[in-house]
């Protein structure tokens with residue numbers, strides 16, 4: 001018990017359980033030498049499409065590229081506005097600036113950490129062309145009202161689902177949809193620590209729109225219609241065959257991985273209930289949670305002290321995210337803030353993400369929780 005090595009993410013432990021299959025797939029890929037657009041890429045694209053109930057899948061090099069390519073496909077003009085939450089990872093808004101579009105940053109909901117219809121609505125202007133709900137920490141934003149708003153104002157919806165692959169949202173009529181397949185385009189990342197991670201960089205773009213799928217596919221491949229015919233200015237963004245081979249194996253385990261994360265979260269909830277200055281993460285009634293992060297809020301200025309205390313006890317904990325996007329120097333001159341960012345500011349000073357991965361055991365979670373309780377005693 002005393003020698004438990006605790007990590008934020010245990011990629012080695014996860015690999016150990018599928019080692020033989022992974023090793024064989026890697027060797028096979030190397031011996032085949034079809035490193036770019038090999039058969040495993042096509043296979044993975046088909047497998048992910050089935051997992052996402054038939055959506056078109058365009059694989060690409062990483063989640064940031066996925067967002068950039070999605071935005072390039074919408075035919076936007078310089079100065080057009082895209083609304084994003086200010087409480088998210090930088091990539092969501094960075095690509096907007098890169099394309100000479102204007103990121104408009106708004107607040108999020110204090111209970112679920114996600115952006116809502118109301119947050120978007122107050123910021124809509126005549127220049128608004130798209131909105132980006134981020135399914136933060138593994139739980140879907142409340143999409144039904146967001147989709148209705150987008151329809152009303154004729155806006156594109158790009159879902160940043162880098163943290164929520166496998167989460168399922170339930171509409172009022174009982175329809176269930178996978179995160180990333182509800183808006184016009186969904187963007188995900190296969191960064192190693194993501195819920196479906198490869199062994200390097202990778203990403204994918206989803207859409208149910210045939211015309212958008214065609215354009216996205218071309219843009220990801222130099223704007224190419226066919227060899228040496230280029231219709232759009234595009235990029236070169238591909239998923240390596242080696243990464244696709246790994247993802248084909250890991251996709252089969254994704255639901256089991258999501259369950260392991262959920263079970264770990266349930267256990268944390270149980271151990272950490274009843275601590276005055278600690279709020280465990282809320283679960284929405286209409287979305288499953290795949291717990292990319294297990295993020296608690298620590299009140300009354302005790303967050304940084306707890307983080308230090310845990311570190312001295314050999315327990316890592318991370319702050320996602322310490323600074324609102326709008327306060328980043330990079331966004332000072334290009335971004336626009338609409339409304340109060342009270343919740344974002346509050347969250348940046350209270351959130352703490354605890355170790356969360358597929359290999360957590362009862363003993364590890366109990367130890368982490370006991371240390372947390374000791375700090376609050």
Ligand SMILES: *Cc1c(COP(=O)(O)O)cnc(C)c1O
Nearest residue numbers: 062063064089091092162189191
């Ligand atoms: C990880 C992440 C990205 C970017 O993905 P990369 O593959 O690292 O480029 C974008 N948005 C969110 C919310 C993320 O968590």
